[in-house]
Each structure stands twice: as structure tokens, then as C-alpha cells.
Amino acid sequence: MLKYIKLLPKDHWLSRTRRATGYGDIPWQALLISSSFLLMILVLAIGVMLWNSSADARHQFGLSFLLPTSDASWDPVNNQFQAWPFIYGTLLTSLVAIVIALPISLGVAVFLADLCPEWLRLPLNWLVELLAAIPSVVYGLWGIFVFLPAFVAPVGQGLFDAFGALPVIGVMFAGPVPVSGASRLGAAFILTIMIIPTITAVTRDVLLAIPSSQREAALALGATRWETISQILVPYGLSGILGAVILGLGRALGETMAVTMVIGNSIEGSPSLLRPGYTMASVIANEFAEAVTPLHTQALIEVGLVLFVMTLLLNLVARFLVWRVTRRMPQEARV
Amino acid sequence: MTRFKELIARNQTALSARRKTVNALMLSLTMLTTVLALIPLFWIIGYVIYKGTPSLNLDFFIHLPRPIGMDGGGVLHAIEGTIVITLLASVFAIPPGVLAAFYAARNPNTTLGIALRFGTDVLSGVPSIVIGLFAYAVIVKPMGHFSGLAGGVAVGILMLPIILRTTEEMLKLVPHTLREGSLALGAPEWKTSLSVLFPAALNGIITGFLLAVARAAGETAPLLFTALGNEHYDIGQIITSGVAQKQTLGTILQRIVDQPVDSLPLTLWKYAQQPYPERVQQSWAVALVLMIFVLLVNILARLWVEFRKR
Numbered sequence: 036m037l038k039y040i041k042l043l044p045k046d047h048w049l050s051r052t053r054r055a056t057g058y059g060d061i062p063w064q065a066l067l068i069s070s071s072f073l074l075m076i077l078v079l080a081i082g083v084m085l086w087n088s089s090a091d092a093r094h095q096f097g098l099s100f101l102l103p104t105s106d107a108s109w110d111p112v113n114n115q116f117q118a119w120p121f122i123y124g125t126l127l128t129s130l131v132a133i134v135i136a137l138p139i140s141l142g143v144a145v146f147l148a149d150l151c152p153e154w155l156r157l158p159l160n161w162l163v164e165l166l167a168a169i170p171s172v173v174y175g176l177w178g179i180f181v182f183l184p185a186f187v188a189p190v191g192q193g194l195f196d197a198f199g200a201l202p203v204i205g206v207m208f209a210g211p212v213p214v215s216g217a218s219r220l221g222a223a224f225i226l227t228i229m230i231i232p233t234i235t236a237v238t239r240d241v242l243l244a245i246p247s248s249q250r251e252a253a254l255a256l257g258a259t260r261w262e263t264i265s266q267i268l269v270p271y272g273l274s275g276i277l278g279a280v281i282l283g284l285g286r287a288l289g290e291t292m293a294v295t296m297v298i299g300n301s302i303e304g305s306p307s308l309l310r311p312g313y314t315m316a317s318v319i320a321n322e323f324a325e326a327v328t329p330l331h332t333q334a335l336i337e338v339g340l341v342l343f344v345m346t347l348l349l350n351l352v353a354r355f356l357v358w359r360v361t362r363r364m365p366q367e368a369r370v
Numbered sequence: 371m372t373r374f375k376e377l378i379a380r381n382q383t384a385l386s387a388r389r390k391t392v393n394a395l396m397l398s399l400t401m402l403t404t405v406l407a408l409i410p411l412f413w414i415i416g417y418v419i420y421k422g423t424p425s426l427n428l429d430f431f432i433h434l435p436r437p438i439g440m441d442g443g444g445v446l447h448a449i450e451g452t453i454v455i456t457l458l459a460s461v462f463a464i465p466p467g468v469l470a471a472f473y474a475a476r477n478p479n480t481t482l483g484i485a486l487r488f489g490t491d492v493l494s495g496v497p498s499i500v501i502g503l504f505a506y507a508v509i510v511k512p513m514g515h516f517s518g519l520a521g522g523v524a525v526g527i528l529m530l531p532i533i534l535r536t537t538e539e540m541l542k543l544v545p546h547t548l549r550e551g552s553l554a555l556g557a558p559e560w561k562t563s564l565s566v567l568f569p570a571a572l573n574g575i576i577t578g579f580l581l582a583v584a585r586a587a588g589e590t591a592p593l594l595f596t597a598l599g600n601e602h603y604d605i606g607q608i609i610t611s612g613v614a615q616k617q618t619l620g621t622i623l624q625r626i627v628d629q630p631v632d633s634l635p636l637t638l639w640k641y642a643q644q645p646y647p648e649r650v651q652q653s654w655a656v657a658l659v660l661m662i663f664v665l666l667v668n669i670l671a672r673l674w675v676e677f678r679k680r
């Protein structure tokens with residue numbers, strides 16, 4: 036059919052449309068550009084929606100919604116909402132998770148990038164990626180019935196015995212540890228397991244992207260392999276590794292299901308790591324579908340807004356850091 | 371003088387022995403961390419298989435849930451719901467994702483290209499629960515009720531950046547010469563893209579799509595207040611009753627997507643919190659099914675990539 040347009044006279048309307056649309060390229064470009072715009076509009080729309088739908092809650096509570104307090108109230112019946120316990124829970128669990136996950140991920144990444152025998156590299160990469168593929172509810176289920184009683188409860192008791200009586204940091208390790216093990220510590224451990232693959236993958240790529248001349252120069256100067264890694268490679272890729280950490284932190288902040296299942300969902304005042312807590316994502320997951328009043332819904336959406344802004348900022352910083360380290364490298368590191 | 375030499379020699383051997391020890395110690399430590407990181411993987415997989423297998427049987431896949439206390443009963447509603455949500459999500463995510471990837475692969479350095487990459491990064495970093503809030507605000511609230519459609523939109527938004535990124539990577543791998551050859555033969559840009567670049571990158575795109583589906587099938591958070599859950603969801607019954615009442619295809623499809631639906635992860639979450647041992651038992655079986663599906667898709671996709679490389 037299209038073939039016969041060519042046979043038409045030059046000023047026939049079909050020939051003219053065909054020329055005017057650049058033989059179909061202009062509509063095609065328009066399609067591509069509008070798809071690209073769609074994605075960006077989506078990001079903007081999420082931000083705008085969260086901002087608009089939480090307007091009343093923002094006006095009513097102002098900054099006191101976010102500020103630290105020791106006796107925060109989250110009371111749907113009396114319409115009193117303060118989000119500090121959730122913000123605190125999210126930040127604490129994520130930070131503890133990062134602190135534990137970083138050395139482990141660094142070790143795994145170094146092993147995968149530098150030390151691992153060739154035949155083992157592919158299966159190990161697969162296994163680490165499978166760890167990221169397990170659905171988060173499965174982590175949660177395993178967490179409730181296996182991990183909390185078998186690992187978190189005894190470790191928590193041990194921490195309580197060791198640090199609970201100390202003067203300053205004792206507050207963070209105050210007991211009693213719940214028998215079920217459901218606590219901020221449990222959430223932090225689950226998050227650790229879940230973010231190890233993220234940090235490992237990016238760190239490994241950063242290490243692999245470092246020019247081999249760096250490695251060879253260090254070895255030629257007589258450094259051992261460990262000295263090469265710790266004194267040459269890690270400092271060289273430091274900002275990339277930092278980016279990996281921040282990406283992992285972003286993932287930890289937004290993780291919902293597994294954390295909701297193991298953290299115990301309580302807004303009691305104790306700041307202790309060993310007590311049950313609550314996170315921003317879990318409070319939305321637990322209460323949104325059954326929100327009591329419009330203001331309750333709005334307060335939950337405002338919690339979502341805080342979460343969105345946090346992950347947005349973290350992503351910005353992380354991308355910038357990874358970009359800065361990969362920019363000067365010949366091989367592109369994939370993030 | 372000789373003593374001095376001896377001292378230096380001893381010092382050097384001592385020093386290098388220390389360095390060697392540190393080296394060996396730290397290198398074995400990296401090996402240890404690798405083992406440590408993989409312990410949870412095997413622990414979870416092993417335990418889920420151990421707990422889940424006993425309650426896996428045919429009934430589990432072909433029946434709706436029965437009331438507590440009655441034997442049998444399965445999770446057919448959740449399996450169907452997962453399929454419906456994943457299909458809807460793919461329909462929403464694939465066309466814009468692939469088209470935008472064409473743009474991103476072709477124009478990485480234009481303003482729109484840079485903005486697009488940034489937008490993709492941001493979107494992939496947005497917590498899934500927040501995307502659930504968004505789908506609630508734009509679909510559930512205007513429509514006035516929870517629906518599978520809203521769940522599909524939410525999961526589709528999650529899939530979009532994954533599909534875009536993998537498609538873009540794959541398109542970039544296609545040799546320039548193919549593109550230039552096609553253009554030199556007089557094919558317009560759109561025809562080059564669709565009949566040369568797209569088929570050349572298709573294998574990679576399908577792999578990316580499979581990984582995105584595996585991720586989508588395991589998502590719970592965005593479904594909590596979009597798809598909500600529905601223990602009586604039965605597509606077979608909807609179709610037979612629809613055919614019996616001589617409803618049009620459109621009406622039947624609408625009945626399938628326009629009501630609350632369940633999904634496997636959602637069912638798992640609900641069952642795990644119930645006090646009945648039967649339900650908890652079934653949630654292990656759901657976890658097993660979910661995990662086998664996700665791991666199988668992952669392994670197949672990766673094997674496929676390795677196979678194509680050779």
C-alpha cells in the first residue's frame with residue numbers, strides 16, 4: 036500500500052503528508068519524546084500528589100510533625116499526629132543496617148572483583164543477585180518464624196547483658212528484649228541481609244572499573260595484595276563506594292514488608308535498639324487502608340512525602356558520587 | 371658490622387612475615403564475609419522448601435480458600451490475581467518504557483536525554499509503598515473503590531524504570547554499523563529502529579522484561595491499598611457467568627480488572643499474621659511457590675544471557 040504512494044503525483048495530499056512528516060520520522064520522534072516526558076511527568080506527579088494530598092496535615096501540625104519528641108502521640112481518634120517515632124525507627128534501623136552491611140559487602144565485593152577464581156566468579160555473582168531477588172514478604176515470613184527467635188532474640192539478650200547497664204550508651208541497649216525477638220534490632224538485621232546485594236554489586240563494579248595500571252603499579256612496588264586493595268583500590272574508588280552505601284541506605288529507608296513483619300509495630304517512647312519500634316513505611320502499610328479520619332489519611336501521606344523527599348535527596352547524592360568516580364575511568368561502571 | 375647486617379635481615383624477615391600474615395588474614399576474611407553473606411540465602415531457601423513442601427498439592431493450585439477448620443482449599447484466587455496484576459503492569463509499562471529507551475539510547479546527551487536518565491534514577495529509587503500511595507490517589511480515590519487495575523498501575527510504575535534501563539543498555543550494545551547500514555539503504559529512522567535495532571536487541575529486552583516480571587510478582591507494598599485483596603476472586607466463575615448472561619467481552623474484562631484482587635505476596639502477608647496454624651502453614655507454601663517462580667525466572671533469564679553470549 037505504502038509502496039504505491041510513490042506512484043502518486045507529487046502534489047497529491049498523501050505524498051505531501053509523507054514528505055511533511057519526514058517519511059514517518061516526525062511522528063516517531065514525537066512518540067519517543069512523549070514517552071520520555073511521560074516518565075518525567077510521573078516523577079513530578081508523585082511529588083505533587085504527595086504535597087497536595089497532605090496539605091491539611093501540613094498546615095495543622097507544621098514542623099512539630101517532624102521534630103524529635105520523647106512523648107510523641109499518634110492518635111487517630113483525637114487527630115493528634117507526630118511522626119517522630121517512625122522517622123526515628125526508619126533512620127535507626129537503616130543506619131545500623133548500613134554499619135553492619137558495609138564491611139561485609141566490601142569484603143564480598145573485593146572477593147568477587149579481585150580474589151575469586153575465575154570459575155567461581157559467575158556462580159557467586161548469581162547467588163548474590165538471587166539474594167536481591169527473593170521477595171521481601173518471604174524475608175518477613177522467615178524473619179518472624181525463624182530468624183527472630185533463633186538469632187535476634189539471643190543476640191539481643193547478649194547485647195543487653197553486655198551494654199544494658201553502661202551509663203550513656205545503655206539507653207540504646209535498654210531491655211527487656213521481647214521474647215519473640217520482634218525489635219528494631221531484628222529489622223536492622225533483616226535490612227542488612229537485604230541491602231548487602233545492592234552495596235556489593237555497585238562496589239564490585241566500581242572496583243572492576245579501576246584501571247589495572249593502579250593495581251599493577253602497587254604490586255610492582257612490593258605491596259601485598261591486601262595492601263593493594265586497602266591502600267590503593269579502596270581510596271581510589273572511595274566516592275563510588277560511598278555512592279553504593281547511599282544507594283543501599285535508600286533501599287533500606289523504603290523497605291516495607293519485611294520490616295513491618297519483624298519490627299513489632301509499636302510507638303513506645305524507648306529509643307532502645309532492642310525494643311519494638313515502627314518505621315515510616317510500616318505505618319503507611321499498616322494503617323493506610325483502614326485510616327479512620329481524613330486527617331489520618333493526610334498524616335500518613337505526609338509520612339510518605341517525608342520518605343519520598345529523603346530517598347530523592349539520597350539518590351541525588353549517590354548518583355553524583357558514583358558519577359564523579361566513574362567519569363574519570365575508561366570503563367563505564369554500571370549502577 | 372656483621373651484627374648490624376644480621377639485625378637488618380632479621381627485622382626485614384620479621385616485617386615481611388607480619389605483612390604476609392596480615393595479607394593472608396584479610397584475604398581469608400573477605401572469603402569469610404562472602405560465605406557469611408550467602409548463609410541467609412541458603413537458610414531461607416532451605417527452610418522455605420522444608421516448611422512449604424508438605425502443604426503443596428494439586429488442591430493448593432486449583433481451589434479457592436476454604437473457611438478455617440475445613441481441609442483443603444488453595445490459593446487459586448491469588449495466583450489468578452498475580453497473573454492479572456502482572457499482565458496489566460506489563461501492558462502499562464512496556465510500551466512507554468521501550469519507546470523512551472529508544473530515545474535515551476539515541477540521544478544520551480541532549481537535555482531531555484539527561485533529564486530522562488535522571489528521572490529513571492529517581493523513579494527507581496522511590497519506595498514502592500509511596501508508589502502505592504500515588505496509585506491510590508490517582509486511581510482508587512477517583513474510582514471510589516479498590517481494584518486490580520489500580521494494583522496494575524502501581525506495579526507498572528515500579529516496572530517502568532527497570533524495563534527502560536535494560537532496554538536502553540541492550541540497544542546501546544547493537545553495533546553502529548547495523549544502524550548506519552539500514553539508514554544508508556534509505557530506510558527512515560523509525561523503520562531502522564523497529565526492524566533493525568529492535569530485533570537485534572530483542573533477546574536482551576526479553577531478559578530485562580523477565581527480571582522485571584519476577585520483581586513485580588513479588589511486590590506487596592504497592593498492592594496493600596490498591597488491589598487490597600479478595601478471597602472470592604475467581605476468573606473462571608466470572609467468565610462462565612458472563613457467558614451465561616451473554617455479556618460482551620468488554621464487560622467481562624471489566625469485571626476481571628475492576629474489582630479488588632488478591633496476589634500471592636499479599637496472601638502470604640495476610641496469612642502469616644493470622645493465629646491459625648493452617649493459615650501459617652499455607653503461607654509457607656505460598657512463599658515456596660513465590661520463591662520458586664522468582665528464582666526460576668531469574669535463573670532462566672541469566673542462563674539465557676550466558677547462552678546467547680557464546
